[in-house]
Amino acid sequence: xxxFDYQRIATAKAAVDAKAKSASAQFIAGGTNLVDLMKRGVTxxxxxxxxxxxxxxxxxxxxxxxxxxxxxxxxxxxxxVVIKAKYPLLSLALNAGASAxxxxxxxxxxxxxxxxxxxxxxxxxxxxxxxxxHTGCAARQGQNRMHAVFGTSTECIAVHPSDMCxxxxxxxxxxxxxxxxxxxxxxxxxxxxxxxxxxxxxxNLQKGELITGVHIPANTFNKFHYLKIRDRSSYAFALVSxxxxxxxxxxxxQKARLAMGGVAHKPWRLTAVEKFLAGKPATPETFTAxxxxxxxxxxxxxxxNFKIKMGKAAVNEALQQAVQKI
Numbered sequence: 001x002x003x004f005d006y007q008r009i010a011t012a013k014a015a016v017d018a019k020a021k022s023a024s025a026q027f028i029a030g031g032t033n034l035v036d037l038m039k040r041g042v043t044x045x046x047x048x049x050x051x052x053x054x055x056x057x058x059x060x061x062x063x064x065x066x067x068x069x070x071x072x073x074x075x076x077x078x079x080x081v082v083i084k085a086k087y088p089l090l091s092l093a094l095n096a097g098a099s100a101x102x103x104x105x106x107x108x109x110x111x112x113x114x115x116x117x118x119x120x121x122x123x124x125x126x127x128x129x130x131x132x133x134h135t136g137c138a139a140r141q142g143q144n145r146m147h148a149v150f151g152t153s154t155e156c157i158a159v160h161p162s163d164m165c166x167x168x169x170x171x172x173x174x175x176x177x178x179x180x181x182x183x184x185x186x187x188x189x190x191x192x193x194x195x196x197x198x199x200x201x202x203x204n205l206q207k208g209e210l211i212t213g214v215h216i217p218a219n220t221f222n223k224f225h226y227l228k229i230r231d232r233s234s235y236a237f238a239l240v241s242x243x244x245x246x247x248x249x250x251x252x253x254q255k256a257r258l259a260m261g262g263v264a265h266k267p268w269r270l271t272a273v274e275k276f277l278a279g280k281p282a283t284p285e286t287f288t289a290x291x292x293x294x295x296x297x298x299x300x301x302x303x304x305n306f307k308i309k310m311g312k313a314a315v316n317e318a319l320q321q322a323v324q325k326i
């Protein structure tokens with residue numbers, strides 16, 4: 001780890017201004033991912049800007065939805081009474097992520113900004129286009145069991161690691177940002193990127209921009225489930241995960257929202273499946289057809305071919321579990 005400067009700031013404007021003055025500066029809050037990357041030499045910021053003093057920890061709800069500050073802790077969001085009552089999918093996803101200790105440190109904004117857990121990205125002796133552009137992607141011909149089956153490119157096949165972000169993508173969330181030009185918003189589904197030819201960029205966040213919060217609009221969903229398939233029951237990233245939110249009237253699906261994790265460089269929203277499910281009966285036949293549709297276009301790289309079959313089973317199971325919940 002290189003020597004670095006450290007600065008604590010108290011306002012969002014001061015944070016944006018401080019970052020604009022240093023090309024390699026990075027914001028730090030909980031540090032649960034950034035510090036690991038620094039220790040391994042994957043990233044080496046010359047300056048850390050501590051934003052923990054900003055007033056961005058609030059969780060406020062009204063008739064239009066809920067606003068979650070970027071510095072709200074994952075554990076606090078997961079256990080918030082409004083989140084558990086009206087947006088339980090987010091609570092389920094958060095509690096499926098990491099460990100209790102990490103959830104007590106990790107922030108919403110930091111969770112959104114975390115880097116991939118690709119082993120080749122973390123190993124500085126191996127080629128990785130995400131870590132060093134134009135050096136190659138060792139995962140394509142290497143151990144790629146954990147890697148993507150959707151949205152890949154010749155440059156990168158890594159997956160986004162977050163559980164929280166899968167739920168937020170399904171819930172039509174909006175990201176609130178601030179820069180020197182003022183405040184603005186972005187659809188959550190537009191925040192993260194596919195790798196394309198520039199896998200070094202995980203998000204569409206621009207230099208000098210700061211996440212201030214995430215807004216989830218009010219909804220009429222009454223059935224939810226977050227399914228996470230992993231190698232062990234705790235502190236493991238998803239092989240495949242599925243977030244489901246349904247509005248069920250009798251046995252008819254009025255509205256559906258679905259997203260997958262562990263399958264792409266960003267949370268993978270299943271918009272075609274959502275349209276298919278609207279107006280359909282909540283039956284095994286419907287769910288089987290939806291699950292097959294969900295994995296159309298998926299392509300593995302050898303070790304991760306199993307994810308295509310697993311993905312179908314996971315979507316089917318998540319839908320069934322959602323409608324069975326009281």
